[in-house]
Amino acid sequence: MSVRDKESRVSAQAMVLEFGMGVDVHGEEGTKAACRAVSDAIRHSSLPLFTEVRAKGGRMLVDVTVGVPDPGKVDVERVKKELPHGEVTVRPVAGGLKVPGADTIIACAAITVSVEYPGR
Numbered sequence: 001m002s003v004r005d006k007e008s009r010v011s012a013q014a015m016v017l018e019f020g021m022g023v024d025v026h027g028e029e030g031t032k033a034a035c036r037a038v039s040d041a042i043r044h045s046s047l048p049l050f051t052e053v054r055a056k057g058g059r060m061l062v063d064v065t066v067g068v069p070d071p072g073k074v075d076v077e078r079v080k081k082e083l084p085h086g087e088v089t090v091r092p093v094a095g096g097l098k099v100p101g102a103d104t105i106i107a108c109a110a111i112t113v114s115v116e117y118p119g120r
Helices: 003-011 030-042 049-055 076-080
Strands: 013-024 059-068 087-094 105-116
Touching (some): 013 030, 030 076, 030 087, 030 105, 049 105
Antiparallel strands (some): 059 105
């Protein structure tokens, strides 16, 4: 991420926070659980305000933090595909849950959607 992108994200105004949980029941696949957590977070959202943001030349910045037991194994590009709009960043972190005695893992996702307008 460039310095300008980092500065933009700092100056952008957070508009929406979404949270979700996803499970890979048999397979211990962190990416699958992460994708399901992101899908869960956005599944019941309709954000018509972003039509106006785009019309005014604004940028929609989507920052995803997803907690999984083994963050190094998450395919970030695959998780990004769960989000249909905006400039998406995905950051896997240690978290979630490996269910004791099972091949099940749970991921938790936090999504922050921010807006930045030109010249601000």
